Structure formats: C-alpha cells, structure tokens
Amino acid sequence: MSDFPAVKLHVVSGKGGTGKTTVAASLALALAAGGRQVLLTEVEGRQGIAQLFDTPPLPYEERRVASARGGGEVYALAIDPEQALLEYLEQFYNLRRAGSMLKKIGAIDFATTIAPGVRDVLLTGKVMEAATRERRGGGRLYDAVVMDAPPTGRIARFLNVNSEVAALARMGPVRNQADSVMKLLRSNKTAVHLVTVLEEMPVQETADGVAELRGTDLPVGAVIVNMVRDPLLPDADVASAAAGQLDTAELGRGLKAAGIEPDPAIVSALAAEATDHAGRVRLEQQERTVLHDLDRPTYELPLIPDATDLAGLYDLAERLQTAGMV
Amino acid sequence: MAAKAFDVDALLDSAQIIVCCGAGGVGKTTTAAALALRGAERGRKVCVLTIDPARRLAQSMGLTELDNTPRAVAEIDTSAGGSLDAMMLDMKRTFDEIVETHSDPDRAKAILSNPFYVSLSSSFAGTQEYMAMEKLGQLKAASNWDLIVVDTPPSRSALDFLDAPQRLGRFLDGRMIRMLTAPARAGGRAYLKVFTIGVKVFTDVLNKVLGGQALKDLSLFVASLETMFGGFRERADETYKLLKEGGTSFIVVAVPERDALREAAYFVERLETEHMPLAGVVLNRVHSSAASNLSVEKSLAAAEALDESGEEPLTAAVLRVHADRLAVAGRDGRRAAQFRSAHPRVGVVEVAAQSSDVHDLEGLREIGSELSNGPSASAPKIAG
Numbered sequence: 001m002s003d004f005p006a007v008k009l010h011v012v013s014g015k016g017g018t019g020k021t022t023v024a025a026s027l028a029l030a031l032a033a034g035g036r037q038v039l040l041t042e043v044e045g046r047q048g049i050a051q052l053f054d055t056p057p058l059p060y061e062e063r064r065v066a067s068a069r070g071g072g073e074v075y076a077l078a079i080d081p082e083q084a085l086l087e088y089l090e091q092f093y094n095l096r097r098a099g100s101m102l103k104k105i106g107a108i109d110f111a112t113t114i115a116p117g118v119r120d121v122l123l124t125g126k127v128m129e130a131a132t133r134e135r136r137g138g139g140r141l142y143d144a145v146v147m148d149a150p151p152t153g154r155i156a157r158f159l160n161v162n163s164e165v166a167a168l169a170r171m172g173p174v175r176n177q178a179d180s181v182m183k184l185l186r187s188n189k190t191a192v193h194l195v196t197v198l199e200e201m202p203v204q205e206t207a208d209g210v211a212e213l214r215g216t217d218l219p220v221g222a223v224i225v226n227m228v229r230d231p232l233l234p235d236a237d238v239a240s241a242a243a244g245q246l247d248t249a250e251l252g253r254g255l256k257a258a259g260i261e262p263d264p265a266i267v268s269a270l271a272a273e274a275t276d277h278a279g280r281v282r283l284e285q286q287e288r289t290v291l292h293d294l295d296r297p298t299y300e301l302p303l304i305p306d307a308t309d310l311a312g313l314y315d316l317a318e319r320l321q322t323a324g325m326v
Numbered sequence: 327m328a329a330k331a332f333d334v335d336a337l338l339d340s341a342q343i344i345v346c347c348g349a350g351g352v353g354k355t356t357t358a359a360a361l362a363l364r365g366a367e368r369g370r371k372v373c374v375l376t377i378d379p380a381r382r383l384a385q386s387m388g389l390t391e392l393d394n395t396p397r398a399v400a401e402i403d404t405s406a407g408g409s410l411d412a413m414m415l416d417m418k419r420t421f422d423e424i425v426e427t428h429s430d431p432d433r434a435k436a437i438l439s440n441p442f443y444v445s446l447s448s449s450f451a452g453t454q455e456y457m458a459m460e461k462l463g464q465l466k467a468a469s470n471w472d473l474i475v476v477d478t479p480p481s482r483s484a485l486d487f488l489d490a491p492q493r494l495g496r497f498l499d500g501r502m503i504r505m506l507t508a509p510a511r512a513g514g515r516a517y518l519k520v521f522t523i524g525v526k527v528f529t530d531v532l533n534k535v536l537g538g539q540a541l542k543d544l545s546l547f548v549a550s551l552e553t554m555f556g557g558f559r560e561r562a563d564e565t566y567k568l569l570k571e572g573g574t575s576f577i578v579v580a581v582p583e584r585d586a587l588r589e590a591a592y593f594v595e596r597l598e599t600e601h602m603p604l605a606g607v608v609l610n611r612v613h614s615s616a617a618s619n620l621s622v623e624k625s626l627a628a629a630e631a632l633d634e635s636g637e638e639p640l641t642a643a644v645l646r647v648h649a650d651r652l653a654v655a656g657r658d659g660r661r662a663a664q665f666r667s668a669h670p671r672v673g674v675v676e677v678a679a680q681s682s683d684v685h686d687l688e689g690l691r692e693i694g695s696e697l698s699n700g701p702s703a704s705a706p707k708i709a710g
Contacts, residue, residue: 016480017351089531098527107528115536115544116445167441172537200683201380232646234639247640254641258628260620269616270644277647279681 003297003324004221007191009131009184010146011221013155013209014195015202019226021048022313023195023301024148025074029317030326032072036143039130040065040076043123044150049076052313060084062130062140069314075140077130081112084122088177117164121174124161124181132184152194152205156212159185159192191221196291198225198284203291210294222325223296225288227303231281233274241278246271299323332606332673334698338365342573343466343474344605347487349589350480353610354579355379356684356693357677358477359387361577362410363399363687364694365473369406373471377415377458377479382685387412394419396465401687411471417457421447424460433550441540442547452490454479459565466568485596488566575605580665582612582658587665594669606673608697609662613655613679617648622656625649 004010010027014020021042028040039062042049047057053065058076060083065076085108086099102108112119131145150158157164165178184190192213196206206223213220233241240246248271252262260266291298301319304312320326337344338361346358355376362374373396379389387399389412396411425443426434437443447453458479465474478487532541568574576597580590590607597604625645632642666674677696684690 089535098531101523101527102531105528107531114442114446114450115540116441167444168540168543169536170539173535175537204381232650233643237640237643246644250638251641251644254632254638254644255628257635257638258632258641258645260624260628266617266620270620270648273615273617273651274644274647276681277651283682 002326004191004326006188007221008144008189009127009191010144011149011155011159011185011190011192012146012195013149013152013192014224014226015152015205018195018197018202020151020195021052021148022316023193023224023226024146025049025052026301026313026316026320027193027326028074028144028146029066029068029313030320031144031146032068032074033317033321033326034068034070034072036068036072037140038068038072038074039140039142039145040074040148041079041127041130041145042076042148043079043127044148045078045080047078048148049078053310066310066313068317075142077126079123079126081119081122082108084126085112085118088122088125116168117161117166117178118168118174120158121161121165121178121181124159124185125177128181128184131189149192152196152209155192155194155209156216156218159213159218160216186217186219188219191219193221193224195224195226197227198287200283200287203287207290207294210296220296223291223294223298224320224325225291225298225300228284228300229303233278233281237274238278238281241271241274242282244271244275246274297325299325332675334361334606334675335364335368337575337605338368338370338473338698341473341575341605343462343476343568343575345476345478345487345569345574345576346579346608347478347576347593348579349586352579352581352586353677354480355477356383356690357577357579357608357610357697358475359383359412360684360690360693360697362412362473362475363402363690364698365475366399366408366410367403367406367691367694369408370472371409371470372473372475373411373413373465374475374477375413375415375458375461375465376477377454379414379477380683382683384414386684386686386690389414394423394461399687415454415458415461417454418447420457420461421453429550436546437550440547440550441543443550452486452493455487455490456562458487459562463565463568485592488569488596488600570600570602575603577605578607579610580607581610582661584661587661591665591668594672604672606675607665607669609665609674609676611658611679612662612676613651613658615648615652615655618652618655620648620652622649622652625652 010024010031012020012024012027014023025040028038032038040049049065050056050058053076055063055065058078060078060080062075062077064073066074068074082103086103089099089102099108102111112122127145127147130139130142133139133141135141149155160182161178162182165175169175169178194206194209196202210220210223231238237246248267251271252267255262255267255270299320300323301316304315344358344361346354346361348354355378358374358376359379362372366372374387376384376389379387384390388397394413394416396413399410399412402408402410422438425437429437455478458476462474462476465471529541532544578590578593578597580586594604594607626649629642629645629649632638632645662674662676666672675697677693680689680693684693
C-alpha cells in the first residue's frame with residue numbers, strides 16, 4: 001500500500017550531488033508500474049532526464065522515455081520558461097504574433113529572467129497544467145506527475161510563487177495563475193520529497209528545507225536517503241573500532257587463521273581502515289537521528305555502482321515500491 | 327608515472343590571485359581556505375574570498391556573519407610575517423553597494439526597493455558570478471594584500487564562472503534594455519521602427535498580463551539603469567581581463583568521479599583556449615590503502631573462509647572493510663590515471679579522503695600540507 005495514495009504531484013528536491021534526478025526518475029518508474037501513465041518533468045534546463053534515459057535532448061514536448069514493469073509508461077518533458085511563456089500568451093490571449101515579436105526584441109528573455117517570480121510561475125504553472133488535465137484533447141492524461149525540482153536550498157522559494165509574484169503583480173492574470181498554482185501545491189494532492197545522503201551538510205540542508213517548507217505551508221512528503229552503504233563491522237565492534245582500540249591481537253589471530261601472514265604493518269593498516277569505516281558508520285548514525293527527528297516517512301536506497309543506467313533505475317524503482325513509498 | 331609536478335608552495339609564494347574552480351560539491355571552498363591559510367603561514371598577506379561556505383568551516387575562520395568585509399583570522403601562525411583575512415561574499419549587498427556608489431541617496435533608495443532590481447540582484451542566474459568577479463576587482467584595487475584566493479560560486483558547471491558575468495553584462499547592455507531606455511539611440515530608421523512597434527507591443531502585453539503597476543516599476547528600473555550602470559558589459563570585460571593578467575593563476579578542483587573529472591577536463595581545455603594560466607589540478611577525496619598488497623580477491627576469499635569456519639567474525643568483517651576500501655582506491659586511482667594521461671601537461675596533486683568534514687584551522691593546515699607534499703608517506707598511492 002502506498003504511503004502517498006492521494007498525491008498526484010510529486011515534487012522531488014535535494015541537495016546537489018545527492019542524486020535527486022535519479023530518484024525522481026526512479027519514482028516515476030515506480031509510480032508507472034502496473035499500467036499507469038506518469039509524466040516526469042524537469043525545470044532547470046539541464047537535460048538531466050535525457051542523460052539518464054540515454055535519449056537525445058528533450059524538446060518542449062511530452063515524449064515517452066521508458067516503459068515501466070507491468071505495462072505502465074513514463075513520459076518526460078523538459079520545461080523551458082520561454083516556450084512556456086509563448087504557450088501561455090497564445091492560450092490565454094491569442095497573442096501568438098505578439099509572442100514572436102516579443103521574442104525577437106528579447107522581451108521574452110527579459111520577462112523570464114528578471115521579472116520577479118514570472119519564471120517560476122511559468123514553470124510551476126506548466127507542471128500544474130499537466131497534473132490537473134481532466135479531458136482528452138487538452139493533452140495526455142496522467143495518473144501522476146513527478147517534478148525534478150530545484151535543489152533544497154531554493155525549493156521553498158521556488159514553490160512559494162505567490163509571494164514572489166506579489167511584489168510585481170498585485171492583480172491580473174499572472175497573479176491569478178500564481179494563486180491557482182499555490183492552491184494545488186498546498187493541497188493534499190501534492191507532496192514535496194527531499195533527497196539526501198548520510199552526510200553532515202546534505203542532512204543539515206534537508207532539515208532546513210523541511211523547516212522552510214513547513215513555514216510556508218507546503219506539504220512535506222518523504223525523506224529519501226540515497227546511496228546508503230551497508231555497515232560491514234559487527235555492531236559490537238563499531239565503538240572500539242571508532243575509538244581506534246580494535247583488538248589487534250584478535251585481528252592478528254584471525255588473519256593467521258585465514259592463512260594471511262599477520263605482518264604488524266598489515267595489521268595496523270587494516271585496523272586503521274576499520275577505524276575510518278567505524279567513524280563513518282557512527283557519523284551516519286548521527287545523521288539518521290537528525291533525519292528521524294524530522295518525523296517524515298523515510299526510505300533508504302542503497303549505493304549501487306551504476307545508478308545512472310536504466311537497469312539501476314528499475315532496481316531503485318522496485319525498492320521504492322517495496323519500501324512502501326509507492 | 328612521471329607526471330608533471332604541481333608545486334603548490336612555489337605558487338603560494340609568487341601568485342597575486344588564485345582562482346579555485348570546479349563543479350559544485352568537490353571541496354572548492356575548503357581547498358581555497360587551506361591554500362590561503364598555508365600562504366599566510368608562509369609569510370604572505372592573504373585574503374580569501376569564499377562563496378557560501380559550510381557553516382562550521384566558516385566558523386573555523388571566525389566568519390560568523392555575512393558582512394561582505396574581509397576580517398582578520400585570529401589564531402594563525404604569524405611568525406613568518408604573514409596575515410590572513412577572510413570574507414564571505416554577500417552578492418546582494420555587493421550589488422547594492424554598486425548602486426549606492428553610483429547614485430544619490432534618494433535615487434538609490436528607489437532602485438533598491440524596485441521589484442525588478444530585487445529580482446535581478448538576488449536571483450538572476452549569473453549575478454553571483456558577476457558579483458564574485460566585481461568583489462575580486464575591488465579587493466585587488468584595494469592593494470592591501472599580496473595574494474587573493476577566490477572560491478567560485480557553486481554552479482553546476484565550472485565554466486559558469488567565466489561565462490556568467492559576461493552573460494549578465496550582455497543582458498543589461500542588451501537590446502531590450504537599450505530599447506526601453508532610449509529608442510532614439512538606435513541606429514537606422516527601420517531598426518527604430520521595429521523597436522518602437524516592439525515597445526508598444528511589449529507594454530501592451532505587460533499591461534494586460536501583469537497590470538499597470540508592473541509597467542511603472544519596469545520603466546523606473548530601466549530608467550535608473552540608464553543613468554547609473556552605463557557599461558555593464560565593459561565592467562565585466564574589465565574583470566575578465568584581470569583574470570588574464572600575469573600573477574593570476576587558476577586551480578581546478580575535482581574529485582575522482584566521472585562527472586567532476588569531466589567538468590575539470592572542460593575547464594582545463596577552456597583555460598587553454600582562453601590563454602588563462604592553469605597552475606594545476608587538485609584532486610580531493612582520493613582513497614588509498616596502506617595494505618594494498620593484500621588484494622581485494624584475497625581479502626574476500628579469506629573473509630569467506632572465516633565465515634564458513636564460524637570463527638573470527640571481527641577479522642572477517644575487517645577484511646571486507648579492506649576489500650571495499652581497496653576497490654574504491656583502485657577505482658579512484660584508475661580515474662586519476664586516466665585524467666593524467668589525457669592531460670599530461672597538467673600538474674595534479676591529490677588530497678586523501680577525510681573521514682569527516684574539516685571544521686578547524688588544524689584541519690585546514692593538514693590539507694595545506696598535503697597539497698604541497700602530496701599524500702603522506704604512510705598512505706602510498708594505489709597503482710592503477
């Protein structure tokens with residue numbers, strides 16, 4: 001049973017380097033498993049999805065990138081703010097000709113780069129449109145939409161489009177658009193998931209991110225701990241190993257039993273490596289406590305050597321399903 | 327392998343500006359801080375400009391607030407006659423200061439509260455890079471230091487640091503701004519006509535979509551740009567030139583991972599094309615093992631034999647830790663070797679993986695000494 005049954009829009013954020021795009025793609029595959037249609041979107045213009053699925057750069061168009069286990073399909077869309085603005089002008093104001101004129105003089109570029117919040121309204125607005133489609137004709141209908149969102153440090157601000165736009169437009173269509181985006185984002189149909197690894201800075205940023213999201217009434221979903229490595233030492237030995245007090249006599253005896261000459265240099269080198277390892281295990285344990293205190297559903301994904309190839313994505317997707325996230 | 331040496335100490339003793347670049351998350355800030363500290367303790371007057379340092383690293387240098395001014399770092403060894411100042415870049419404040427210097431108080435006040443300005447100065451992609459360059463120019467002009475070490479913003483691509491300032495300069499000097507400020511300045515009548523129609527369409531759309539207030543804000547913003555910022559692009563070009571001057575050196579920071587090394591390679595090639603002096607590459611987080619003659623295969627086989635016998639569980643576990651470590655070290659070594667053979671003329675220095683983040687001056691000092699000696703003798707490198 002899924003931990004987020006009502007959620008239609010899954011926003012995936014995380015500190016850079018934690019594997020946020022990989023997790024977003026795996027989540028999309030997991031959601032699609034068993035015959036569902038899922039849209040995976042990216043908003044930062046870096047073609048991360050195309051790289052993951054090994055396809056040519058994605059145009060501003062929904063394209064099928066993978067089929068999920070059991071018959072579902074994952075579509076992908078790289079949202080470009082310029083294209084989104086042109087589409088917006090065309091749809092709402094029939095301003096297609098004005099659009100190309102504006103593009104020519106650089107006004108579109110101007111509006112999507114420095115008009116406060118306009119860029120974010122356009123990006124989130126397009127995701128909202130895909131997530132709330134109701135009839136055929138308006139485009140493909142999706143069971144769920146996954147957004148590979150900006151990193152944790154900027155996520156609350158990115159999603160809180162209302163306050164950004166408020167400085168610019170106190171009324172009018174852009175403000176209305178921002179209001180309806182906000183309504184969807186704050187509803188129980190949305191969850192903002194944060195990806196982290198068990199290291200000090202990413203965990204700290206995750207905690208800060210959760211606090212910020214809560215402060216702006218945005219629904220915090222799950223914490224996904226990525227790239228987790230198995231502890232190799234017996235629990236009972238971690239403390240002594242971390243303190244550098246591993247029983248080297250025991251280690252020497254063990255090596256001898258295994259047919260390895262317990263040369264003192266080897267024994268002390270192995271003990272030092274065990275100390276490093278135990279130190280890391282303890283740090284990870286501390287970070288887990290910090291994450292636990294955030295009081296959100298938490299799932300762990302293992303470090304797999306090639307998480308960035310397709311087989312790796314299916315593997316991670318299955319783990320998210322087994323863990324109950326989907 | 328007889329790779330080219332990277333003499334970090336010689337660089338620290340002679341350079342005037344050292345720019346540390348690399349992809350995000352490779353330890354640029356720590357490297358910059360360690361270099362600056364070592365330079366200072368070797369007797370130079372050093373200033374380090376950091377961008378967004380981790381909280382505890384900032385604290386270790388006494389940087390408790392983001393106040394955009396270099397502050398002396400206490401507790402360094404000044405016996406060689408050097409000193410260390412450190413600062414964190416506050417990009418908005420740097421931008422605000424440019425505004426304040428170039429306009430009268432009333433006008434500055436109007437600009438600083440303009441929503442377009444607020445957006446530009448706090449979230450435009452490239453503002454951080456531009457302001458880092460701007461600040462570097464200011465620090466250099468102050469002539470208070472022998473050596474300035476600069477950390478670069480945590481962008482996805484290392485190249486952003488070189489490109490973003492000019493992008494912002496182009497943008498502010500671009501057609502759109504010029505058109506809104508002074509259509510009459512545009513050359514040629516046809517050009518003028520297109521512009522005028524363009525302005526009309528633009529203002530109409532803006533009115534319709536955003537409402538009248540936004541248009542008023544925009545015209546105010548653009549008008550103020552006109553009177554005070556003249557030549558944004560020239561300003562960017564000036565600082566860019568500074569980077570090409572003698573006395574400036576680049577250090578590319580990376581970790582032995584595919585993406586980071588690819589970024590490093592891009593950057594190395596770009597510096598060559600631009601004739602910018604690359605001092606060398608710092609490879610952080612390189613794993614090594616002091617027991618590399620005990621192979622992965624042998625360790626795992628021995629661990630399995632112990633498991634079967636049901637004896638010595640601790641030794642079996644330690645052997646697995648070793649096998650794991652050796653595998654990582656082997657991978658790191660291969661990647662480093664690949665990079666070296668692809669860039670034989672680039673000096674590379676390796677810094678061993680630390681078991682935890684650096685939090686104090688002593689930690690920075692150790693990294694500094696690794697940077698100038700390479701990995702310590704007790705941890706020989708793993709042959710690829």
